[in-house]
Amino acid sequence: MILEVLSWALLGGLGLALVAGPLGSLMVWQRLAYFGDTLAHGALLGVAAGLWLELGSGTAVMLTSLALAGLLLLLQRSRALPADTLLGILSHAALALGLVALALTPGARVNMEALLFGDLLTMTPGEVAAIWALATAGLATLRWRWNALVAITVQEDLARVEGVSVATLKTVQRLLLAAVVAIGIKAVGALLITALLIIPAAAARRLARTPEQMAAIASGLAMTAILIGLATSWWLDTPVGPSIVVGATLLFALSLAVRAR
Amino acid sequence: MNQPLIRLRGVSKHFGAHQVLRDVDLEVTRNRILTLIGPSGCGKTTLVRIALGLLDADSGSLTRSPGLRVGYMPQKLVVDPTLPLAVGRFLRLAERDPGKCRVALAETGIPALWDRPVSALSGGETQRMLLARALLRRPDLLVLDEPVQGVDVVGQEALYKLIGDLRQRLGCGVLLVSHDLHLVMAATDEVICLNQHVCCHGTPLQVSRDPAFVALFGRRTAPYEHDHDHSHP
Structure with missing residues (x-):
């Protein structure tokens, strides 16, 4: 029984870590850390909306996250505010609005700790299947358009002149990020999901000579962090989500000892 | 018949209330190097972005020869x-x-x-x-935005020579952006001096003697340098 719980947790975590590698690398290169945070904070609003509309919480969080990513893309295109100011407003507004909406929801019994810090150990087989479906589809999409994604990261105008449809590609990447954030909240929580995307990628930087190596190494390190986190949680009885992020941070600290390539 | 690779007619562009380009015509043909020159903020980069299709003009037309392949060298990386x-x-x-x-x-x-x-x-x-x-x-048209930026003087000369050689070898047209005519004098066939609109247009020698150009940049060969405020009738 215990072993079964642990193996579903492990399987779900590893699927998430796998897709987090390349997606997190793109986030680091394109400076999207704050974008990810905003999406994650929006999850709270999603949970409240789910209760109001009597939708499943997973579905509601996913829809809110995708809608928020779309809204951000539109607002950024208008350039009325600097990108980080815009994200600062939306990120905290979503968090606050979510908390207020949850308080106003009659009979809401939300496990706030699980929402903010994750609860990998209550992962159901259905949820694990959803993670692997998303991870597989996500990796396939990233692999298919990888060269173009790196090209727009390096020089957007140049890529456009060479025929890359930048707007479409950016939209696809951000929506994929929104979906992974939404589904990853179950594992490490709304406050820590960006960490699982960013920290392994940052740690992989010093070990990699090419963008592809960095993405692959980031996946490997994220999976290692999942193992470290689950093991720590198992033996020391610590909360899983934070333990995973501590594991990732440890790997990052170790990577600093490696001479930059 | 040397059909233009790319042709802009009557192009205007505003950013907010600020007019960046006013009624600009431009044509690049095969085997020729056209240099766009002007002070910073004159609209060079905006014009190039419109020519590349990266930006839409408010009015005017852009015609590209069918199947045109463009090689672009951005100003910064x-x-x-x-x-x-x-x-x-x-x-x-x-x-x-x-x-x-x-x-x-x-x-x-x-x-x-x-x-x-x-x-x-x-x-x-x-x-x-x-x-x-x-x-x-394998471009028919090379668009080079300030190609010698951040390059020392010796390197600049070598780079311009390379661009000239490539034009010869590939038979492509070249649209070059520069802020200094004297640097590109030898490397260009034709110059457009831009300051929101086309101030003057011709061979490098013609342009360097044009009163509108002198008013913008001062005359390098004069015993003293002086700047006028830019004005036109």
């Missing part, structure tokens, strides 16, 4: 330090065949830099790498 990227991989963003990439790198004179990280390149090496990527497109 800033690669985030978190992205590990070597020269060879940079070129393979545009062309999957590494053999062709190596040929292009050799053509711009830096074949040995294949494995060098992009962040470790000098100004001149970066420009040559960007030029190699533009060549990978």
